[in-house]
Amino acid sequence: MPVETRRIDFTEIELRNALSLYQAKTEGGAATEGRVSGIKVMGGEEFSIVAKVSAPHKEDIQRKVFDHKTAIAVMVLFSKKVGIPLPRLGRKALSPTKFGGVAMTVKYEHQVCGGVAPMVSAAKIAQKGSEPMAEAAVS
Secondary structure (H helix, E strand, O other): OOEEEEEEEEOHHHHHHHHHHHHHHHHOOOOOHHHEEEEEEEOOOOOEEEEEEEOOOOOOEEEEEEOHHHHHHHHHHHHHHHOOOOOOOOEEEEEEOOOOOEEEEEEEEOOOHHHOOOOEOHHHHHOOOOOOHHHOOEO
């Protein structure tokens, strides 16, 4: 089956906005840029994100750690919010970028014709004067 692979790069600013949106969803309040003032992506493949987060109804700033699974959920929520279509059944993975952001890799295996790939008649394609390949008969 064909596999679609997409890579979506998010800048540090977009990552901060995504974390602000997540904080608003989980703790209440409006998502504003001031809610997450600083972030640092730490670790390798299973990285975590350390962020300075201000509470919605308080003046203090807390240090929060978002694990890898939560970071994926945060970026999926943000993608939906800003209108980036993601396949529901696709495998999603995050990796850190060089400039403080993250990159989401989405892999989706397409199911063609209920699991059976269409067959193109090679004899019909090889005939002189037959239809172009794109218009070849599917059997």
